[in-house]
Amino acid sequence: xxxxxxxxxxxxxxxxxxxxxxxxxxxxxxxxxxxxxxxxxxxxxxxxxxxxxxxxxxxxxxxxxxxxxxxxxxxxxxxxxxxxxxxxxxxxxxxxxxxxxxxxxxxxxxxxxxxxxxxxxxxxxxxxxxxxxxxxxxxxxxxxxxxxxxxxxxxxxxxxxxxxxxxx
Numbered sequence: 001x002x003x004x005x006x007x008x009x010x011x012x013x014x015x016x017x018x019x020x021x022x023x024x025x026x027x028x029x030x031x032x033x034x035x036x037x038x039x040x041x042x043x044x045x046x047x048x049x050x051x052x053x054x055x056x057x058x059x060x061x062x063x064x065x066x067x068x069x070x071x072x073x074x075x076x077x078x079x080x081x082x083x084x085x086x087x088x089x090x091x092x093x094x095x096x097x098x099x100x101x102x103x104x105x106x107x108x109x110x111x112x113x114x115x116x117x118x119x120x121x122x123x124x125x126x127x128x129x130x131x132x133x134x135x136x137x138x139x140x141x142x143x144x145x146x147x148x149x150x151x152x153x154x155x156x157x158x159x160x161x162x163x164x165x166x167x168x
Contacts, residue, residue, distance in 0.1 A: 003033040005139040010052040014152030016077040018136035021155040039122040054093045057115035140165045
């Protein structure tokens with residue numbers, strides 16, 4: 001089964017658009033496995049824009065608890081980019097996930113350091129190992145598809161990448 005690794009940031013409008021393209025394309029590739037790697041375009045302690053670390057760590061909690069992952073992604077993207085919710089606020093993030101996840105359990109998990117290692121590893125992979133210039137960026141079977149800074153990812157580039165490396 002082919003595995004597509006997706007590197008993205010919930011506070012990145014290009015990532016939200018790329019997520020939409022991927023969602024549109026996935027029905028053509030029913031055997032593909034997606035491995036989500038939320039990372040931060042500007043990891044702490046940088047002070048550029050809102051930090052999406054709570055959303056990213058929450059994604060691992062959601063995955064561990066069998067949540068509807070497409071719904072989780074949509075909620076976090078919409079909150080960060082359309083509704084302009086303060087995604088650095090723990091109460092706001094737990095409110096966004098209400099009905100999808102148990103708010104108290106999510107709050108408890110994110111209050112501590114749970115899933116921080118996952119986020120740190122994703123940041124390391126995206127920026128130090130694969131040297132992506134921007135997100136969303138993708139990896140499949142050792143091949144990289146890099147986003148173009150200030151432009152993002154086109155649907156056509158993503159489709160061509162999937163077609164080339166997804167042996168279905």
